[in-house]
Amino acid sequence: xxxxxxxxxxxxxxxxxxxxxxxxxxxxxxxxxxxxxxxxxxxxxxxxxxxxxxxxxxxxxxxxxxxxxxxxxxxxxxxxxxxxxxxxxxxxxxxxxxxxxxxxxxxxxxxxxxxxxxxxxxxxxxxxxxxxxxxxxxxxxxxxxxxxxxxxxxxxxxxxxxxxxxxxxxxxxxxxxxxxxxxxxxxxxxxxxxxxxxxxxxxxxxxxxxxxxxxxxxxxxxxxxxxxxxxxxxxxxxxxxxxxxxxxxxxxxxxxxxxxxxxxxxxxxxxxxxxxxxxxxxxxxxxxxxxxxxxxxxxxxxxxxxxxxxxxxxxxxxxxxxxxxxxxxxxxxxxxxxxxxxxxxxxxxxxxxxxxxxxxxxxxxxxxxxxxxxxxxxxxxxxxxxxxxxxxxxxxxxxxxxxxxxxxxxxxxxxxxxxxxxxxxxxxxxxxxxxxxxxxxxxxxxxxxxxxxxxxxxxxxxxxxxxxxxxxxxxxxxxxxxxxxxxxxxxxxxxxxxxxxxxxxxxxxxxxxxxxxxxxxxxxxxxxxxxx
Amino acid sequence: xxxxxxxxxxxxxxxxxxxxxxxxxxxxxxxxxxxxxxxxxxxxxxxxxxxxxxxxxxxxxxxxxxxxxxxxxxxxxxxxxxxxxxxxxxxxxxxxxxxxxxxxxxxxxxxxxxxxxxxxxxxxxxxxxxxxxxxxxxxxxxxxxxxxxxxxxxxxxxxxxxxxxxxxxxxxxxxxxxxxxxxxxxxxxxxxxxxxxxxxxxxxxxxxxxxxxxxxxxxxxxxxxxxxxxxxxxxxxxxxxxxxxxxxxxxxxxxxxxxxxxxxxxxxxxxxxxxxxxxxxxxxxxxxxxxxxxxxxxxxxxxxxxxxxxxxxxxxxxxxxxxx
Numbered sequence: 010x011x012x013x014x015x016x017x018x019x020x021x022x023x024x025x026x027x028x029x030x031x032x033x034x035x036x037x038x039x040x041x042x043x044x045x046x047x048x049x050x051x052x053x054x055x056x057x058x059x060x061x062x063x064x065x066x067x068x069x070x071x072x073x074x075x076x077x078x079x080x081x082x083x084x085x086x087x088x089x090x091x092x093x094x095x096x097x098x099x100x101x102x103x104x105x106x107x108x109x110x111x112x113x114x115x116x117x118x119x120x121x122x123x124x125x126x127x128x129x130x131x132x133x134x135x136x137x138x139x140x141x142x143x144x145x146x147x148x149x150x151x152x153x154x155x156x157x158x159x160x161x162x163x164x165x166x167x168x169x170x171x172x173x174x175x176x177x178x179x180x181x182x183x184x185x186x187x188x189x190x191x192x193x194x195x196x197x198x199x200x201x202x203x204x205x206x207x208x209x210x211x212x213x214x215x216x217x218x219x220x221x222x223x224x225x226x227x228x229x230x231x232x233x234x235x236x237x238x239x240x241x242x243x244x245x246x247x248x249x250x251x252x253x254x255x256x257x258x259x260x261x262x263x264x265x266x267x268x269x270x271x272x273x274x275x276x277x278x279x280x281x282x283x284x285x286x287x288x289x290x291x292x293x294x295x296x297x298x299x300x301x302x303x304x305x306x307x308x309x310x311x312x313x314x315x316x317x318x319x320x321x322x323x324x325x326x327x328x329x330x331x332x333x334x335x336x337x338x339x340x341x342x343x344x345x346x347x348x349x350x351x352x353x354x355x356x357x358x359x360x361x362x363x364x365x366x367x368x369x370x371x372x373x374x375x376x377x378x379x380x381x382x383x384x385x386x387x388x389x390x391x392x393x394x395x396x397x398x399x400x401x402x403x404x405x406x407x408x409x410x411x412x413x414x415x416x417x418x419x420x421x422x423x424x425x426x427x428x429x430x431x432x433x434x435x436x437x438x439x440x441x442x443x444x445x446x447x448x449x450x451x452x453x454x455x456x457x458x459x460x461x462x463x464x465x466x467x468x469x470x471x472x473x474x475x476x477x478x479x480x481x482x483x484x485x486x487x488x489x490x491x492x493x494x495x496x497x498x499x500x501x502x503x504x505x506x507x508x509x510x511x512x513x514x515x516x517x518x519x520x521x522x523x524x525x526x527x528x529x530x531x532x533x534x535x536x537x538x539x540x541x
Numbered sequence: 542x543x544x545x546x547x548x549x550x551x552x553x554x555x556x557x558x559x560x561x562x563x564x565x566x567x568x569x570x571x572x573x574x575x576x577x578x579x580x581x582x583x584x585x586x587x588x589x590x591x592x593x594x595x596x597x598x599x600x601x602x603x604x605x606x607x608x609x610x611x612x613x614x615x616x617x618x619x620x621x622x623x624x625x626x627x628x629x630x631x632x633x634x635x636x637x638x639x640x641x642x643x644x645x646x647x648x649x650x651x652x653x654x655x656x657x658x659x660x661x662x663x664x665x666x667x668x669x670x671x672x673x674x675x676x677x678x679x680x681x682x683x684x685x686x687x688x689x690x691x692x693x694x695x696x697x698x699x700x701x702x703x704x705x706x707x708x709x710x711x712x713x714x715x716x717x718x719x720x721x722x723x724x725x726x727x728x729x730x731x732x733x734x735x736x737x738x739x740x741x742x743x744x745x746x747x748x749x750x751x752x753x754x755x756x757x758x759x760x761x762x763x764x765x766x767x768x769x770x771x772x773x774x775x776x777x778x779x780x781x782x783x784x785x786x787x788x789x790x791x792x793x794x795x796x797x798x799x800x801x802x803x804x805x806x807x808x809x810x811x812x813x814x815x816x817x818x819x820x821x822x823x824x825x826x827x828x829x830x831x832x833x834x835x836x837x838x839x840x841x842x843x844x845x846x847x848x849x850x851x852x853x854x855x856x857x858x859x860x861x862x863x864x865x
Contacts, residue, residue: 120724
């Protein structure tokens with residue numbers, strides 16, 4: 010029997026009172042792809058940092074290929090044949106691929122000769138593992154997928170036989186993810202051991218041989234991938250049964266809350282971002298907006314929440330705050346929109362949802378800070394902290410520390426804080442963008458349940474998401490956007506991903522030139538032919 | 542030929558004015574390319590000038606003066622480096638501190654030691670770097686039209702430090718783009734994370750960069766007090782450190798661009814002394830302050846529209862803190 014490529018024996022690491030890693034045992038066999046899953050904060054990253062020498066374990070042993078080794082810094086990890094591809098790339102953007110790969114491994118003082126040597130070695134590695142790349146390309150000009158490839162090449166160039174990938178797909182498009190998996194296959198077939206850290210179960214099932222599950226700093230299970238399933242893994246990760254499917258009753262829509270009438274938007278450069286968008290939203294329903302990113306959803310959300318002025322059209326709101334007809338030229342700002350009974354969970358929480366460097370309590374009242382209850386004209390910190398504690402309690406934001414800096418919360422907990430802030434006020438209209446972006450499974454389930462609960466209490470919910478699964482499981486009606494126009498409306502229970510996919514790439518009937526339409530139908534015919 | 546004579550003497554003066562700027566700008570490039578903002582160029586130059594004048598006066602040897610200037614500038618650089626690298630302080634504040642320190646201490650020490658209101662005693666030519674006549678300059682100047690006088694008046698006749706300055710530009714270019722140290726230096730200013738994860742000490746690269754900057758500031762200061770002039774005067778740098786910084790930005794942190802900017806600014810300074818008190822028809826006498834302001838105005842105007850955006854090294858001014 011061969012020795013494991015990596016063996017960890019009872020690794021312990023504490024940060025103050027927090028056990029980041031507790032009695033971790035792990036065996037990774039050479040030439041396999043080994044997945045490590047866990048929710049945010051489960052200790053995966055800490056464990057990998059220990060392996061790569063960013064941290065040293067308080068106690069415990071590390072064996073590489075059966076040899077005890079002591080890893081105090083990244084140098085020693087590299088020397089032991091361990092390479093790491095970080096979630097945030099460690100690349101010098103104005104440098105070429107070659108310069109990035111050779112940095113720190115130049116071998117000699119003058120670059121000319123070092124470069125020609127490195128070029129040879131790089132080409133050899135690239136062809137052996139099928140990682141095509143132009144060594145003279147400027148890294149900053151490369152798409153994210155290729156930048157990641159440079160990171161992998163860097164590790165291989167340093168002689169890595171064990172490659173740690175930290176959430177490698179979080180920045181990739183689905184196509185790039187496919188390419189990455191091909192690369193990982195090729196690395197595995199060449200005997201490289203891959204440690205894949207992720208919280209996406211689909212990826213674990215697709216690529217790994219073995220999977221280890223971490224929860225709250227402990228290793229809770231090891232499985233062979235072909236003898237487990239996503240449901241079991243999700244349960245292990247969260248520690249209880251998780252519904253990957255959302256449980257909901259049929260909607261019973263009530264009165265009209267919002268009517269959007271021919272809203273159009275032309276941006277600064279004269280590009281039509283939105284074309285005659287019209288729809289209505291009723292209380293007690295979730296209207297999903299599906300579409301590939303960048304087809305006008307962001308602009309629509311910004312207009313509806315008062316962050317952007319439309320160029321044409323109008324919106325009428327009928328809420329508990331009365332009836333308001335919004336017209337171009339006298340568009341309300343985000344604060345007024347809130348007064349009209351609207352809650353807004355922005356697509357990008359770090360840009361629009363919270364101020365990262367603020368305390369949780371400050372972010373918990375952001376946008377509502379003028380409310381009497383938080384003190385006026387001077388804020389009353391006590392009230393704010395109490396209100397924050399209430400939000401944290403209700404939405405299970407952890408840790409429950411109103412004075413903690415928002416940046417120190419995990420993404421899922423930041424998102425829950427924003428959701429709590431917007432939803433606890435029980436607004437009549439809820440505009441919600443990408444509610445579960447960068448959020449782990451347990452939190453996703455929680456967020457979904459709360460959205461359904463808000464709907465059942467009578468909120469009119471507009472849900473913008475690029476995750477089709479999410480739209481399909483949450484929404485009651487779905488409108489599909491492409492190129493700034495609505496290309497179709499379907500009932501969620503009567504549609505499927507295929508139909509949505511077709512709508513997401515078709516043009517709106519109204520102003521589509523005839524020839525373009527033909528081009529499209531031609532494409533589909535071709536696809537069908539190919540399928541046949 | 543009178544016109545040529547005037548032009549050549551203007552160009553020769555431009556080079557002399559540009560020399561301290563060139564040293565300081567190269568110092569700025571090393572420092573900023575490694576990620577350390579160096580607003581303290583001014584103060585280091587000033588203290589370097591003072592030290593060079595004092596040491597040269599006391600020892601009678603300008604080379605000792607040069608060493609003295611370099612030594613004090615390295616000391617100030619290390620102070621700035623310690624504050625920026627080790628203590629992760631605000632680099633602008635630390636640089637300002639260097640400037641204030643130099644501005645106050647030079648005058649105080651000068652007054653205490655020599656009682657001449659902050660001046661150092663006038664140096665004899667033996668205690669200075671004086672002009673060198675390059676081989677054949679006189680003969681060429683007399684016998685070959687245009688090229689000869691150009692050689693005699695613009696190229697020849699400067700002190701040794703002027704030639705060293707141009708050598709330093711070439712050396713800087715070579716070091717930055719052809720050596721391992723240069724590669725690491727540039728990487729450190731852009732993405733210290735990448736440098737650290739490649740197993741290179743970010744701190745050590747930055748310390749070396751500020752030390753080099755100190756050496757070059759020592760040259761710049763020495764040039765001012767014991768080559769261009771014959772004594773130290775209070776505030777004798779008169780903003781050259783800032784102009785050099787402008788030249789670094791104007792030259793997009795590239796030695797070639799910075800050299801061009803320094804020559805341009807040197808030319809403007811040479812022009813300034815020549816057009817003082819000269820009546821220009823229709824406009825009248827131009828205020829000399831206008832000329833002093835021109836380098837800054839040009840930098841702003843050109844950067845705003847003509848030569849494109851100057852993109853600073855990404856990590857400049859940001860203390861490096863190991864992630865995780």
